Amino acid sequence: MTDTTVGRVVLDAGGHAPLLAEARAAFVEALDQGWADPRRLHAEGRRARMLLDGAREAIAAVVGVRTQDVDLSPSHTAALHAAVRSVARGRRRVGGDIVVGAVERAAVLNAADFAGHRVTVPVDSTGRVDALAFADVVRLPGVALAALQHANGEVGTLQPVGAVHDAARTAGVPLLVDAGASLGHVDVGDAWDLLAGDSGDWGGPGGLGVLVTRAGVRRSPDWPDDEDRWFPGGVSVPAALAAAVALQVATGAPDDVRRRELIDTVRTRVAAEVPDVDVVGDAVERLPHVLTFSCLYVEGEALLGALDARGFAVGSGSACTSSALEPSHVLAAMGALTHGNIRLALPRGARSAEVGRFLDELPGIVAAVRESWGVTAL
Amino acid sequence: MGGHSAVIVVDARGLRCPAPVIRLARAAKDAPVGSTLTVLATDPAAVHDVPAWARMRGHVMVEATQADGVHSLTVRTQA
Numbered sequence: 024m025t026d027t028t029v030g031r032v033v034l035d036a037g038g039h040a041p042l043l044a045e046a047r048a049a050f051v052e053a054l055d056q057g058w059a060d061p062r063r064l065h066a067e068g069r070r071a072r073m074l075l076d077g078a079r080e081a082i083a084a085v086v087g088v089r090t091q092d093v094d095l096s097p098s099h100t101a102a103l104h105a106a107v108r109s110v111a112r113g114r115r116r117v118g119g120d121i122v123v124g125a126v127e128r129a130a131v132l133n134a135a136d137f138a139g140h141r142v143t144v145p146v147d148s149t150g151r152v153d154a155l156a157f158a159d160v161v162r163l164p165g166v167a168l169a170a171l172q173h174a175n176g177e178v179g180t181l182q183p184v185g186a187v188h189d190a191a192r193t194a195g196v197p198l199l200v201d202a203g204a205s206l207g208h209v210d211v212g213d214a215w216d217l218l219a220g221d222s223g224d225w226g227g228p229g230g231l232g233v234l235v236t237r238a239g240v241r242r243s244p245d246w247p248d249d250e251d252r253w254f255p256g257g258v259s260v261p262a263a264l265a266a267a268v269a270l271q272v273a274t275g276a277p278d279d280v281r282r283r284e285l286i287d288t289v290r291t292r293v294a295a296e297v298p299d300v301d302v303v304g305d306a307v308e309r310l311p312h313v314l315t316f317s318c319l320y321v322e323g324e325a326l327l328g329a330l331d332a333r334g335f336a337v338g339s340g341s342a343c344t345s346s347a348l349e350p351s352h353v354l355a356a357m358g359a360l361t362h363g364n365i366r367l368a369l370p371r372g373a374r375s376a377e378v379g380r381f382l383d384e385l386p387g388i389v390a391a392v393r394e395s396w397g398v399t400a401l
Numbered sequence: 402m403g404g405h406s407a408v409i410v411v412d413a414r415g416l417r418c419p420a421p422v423i424r425l426a427r428a429a430k431d432a433p434v435g436s437t438l439t440v441l442a443t444d445p446a447a448v449h450d451v452p453a454w455a456r457m458r459g460h461v462m463v464e465a466t467q468a469d470g471v472h473s474l475t476v477r478t479q480a
Contacts (some may be wrong), residue, residue, distance in 0.1 A: 350450075361418065361450055396423075401423065
């Protein structure tokens with residue numbers, strides 16, 4: 024732990040978790056051993072290539088697939104973009120429709136709009152798509168690709184990927200499963216044809232994503248040719264190695280039961296101790312480490328700032344906290360309150376004493392913000 | 402029933418979230434139970450936040466329309 028994090032309580036690990044110690048060590052080691060261009064044929068280049076191949080092999084082993092099905096990308100977003108664009112192009116003779124869940128990541132929604140015609144399946148108040156409704160749409164003629172996240176990274180709700188994959192397979196439509204918030208935290212199963220993951224989310228370095236594609240999925244790049252066909256230019260070798268090490272550590276780490284219990288405690292205490300709060304997402308069928316709630320009458324930004332000043336780093340899906348004027352499409356699709364939003368994603372090894380301190384201070388912080396806005400007795 | 406009072410209009414045009422909901426809540430607090438209130442808002446978040454507020458408060462969402470970039474959201478208060 025560095026000086027800047029002493030006394031800080033980081034509860035915002037979604038997409039950018041603190042780097043695991045083992046991953047940091049692997050990264051530093053690979054800076055010495057794997058600095059060269061893995062495309063070169065000299066000894067240094069071959070050593071970098073060996074490390075890169077080893078990273079792919081290790082990731083493939085964790086996911087339970089063949090090494091050649093694993094491609095590494097310069098970001099999770101790039102993995103999602105490439106998956107949607109290449110399958111849409113590869114299957115363009117079938118049609119241009121891309122069926123997605125309403126609470127997919129913006130990268131998926133934007134790529135679907137870019138590469139074809141987006142057909143959006145709504146979600147219920149927990150943020151879950153209806154598997155039957157999804158199945159009804161995916162079997163219509165003209166569908167190039169279906170995309171459903173494994174779990175929603177903003178509210179934690181698990182999606183019915185098994186049932187949706189069955190329907191997609193029956194219809195002959197490949198299913199892209201965005202496991203960006205799941206991989207390294209829960210078993211992502213095998214109900215997918217393409218699977219995307221995010222190193223930064225599981226405790227590896229940022230700037231490294233994964234795309235796994237099963238043999239037989241028809242895809243074709245809609246971008247210029249390159250030696251690294253799916254992700255032109257390749258990826259950083261140290262980042263790849265550190266990501267693989269982090270995934271091995273994260274997958275084998277035994278603290279998910281504890282994180283799950285901590286989130287249960289947060290859910291119960293926030294609902295009981297903070298007045299006028301909307302705690303959202305499925306309470307049971309969810310990621311172990313994610314929880315979101317919204318507080319009436321306050322800006323997410325004001326809450327986030329007040330919590331930051333007290334030493335707590337949290338996330339928010341409120342429009343007021345991002346440059347976007349539109350509120351979180353996830354909260355909006357669920358019918359949840361979009362302002363005053365606080366999102367927690369517990370990092371691995373989160374301590375119950377720290378979470379307890381957050382819970383002890385939260386009601387007073389929310390009350391103080393409401394007091395300063397004159398909205399206490401509404 | 403009988404005794405329908407006029408609709409209370411809350412003008413929150415040009416205000417950012419969560420101000421439209423706050424103005425609506427203030428007006429609802431001062432109005433008798435069973436009042437009908439319409440909030441006018443230009444912030445798109447109000448479209449989601451007014452129904453969510455009504456749900457949390459046990460009020461009834463009556464109507465939501467939009468014209469020329471102005472959202473018109475109507476609720477009826479319950480005890």
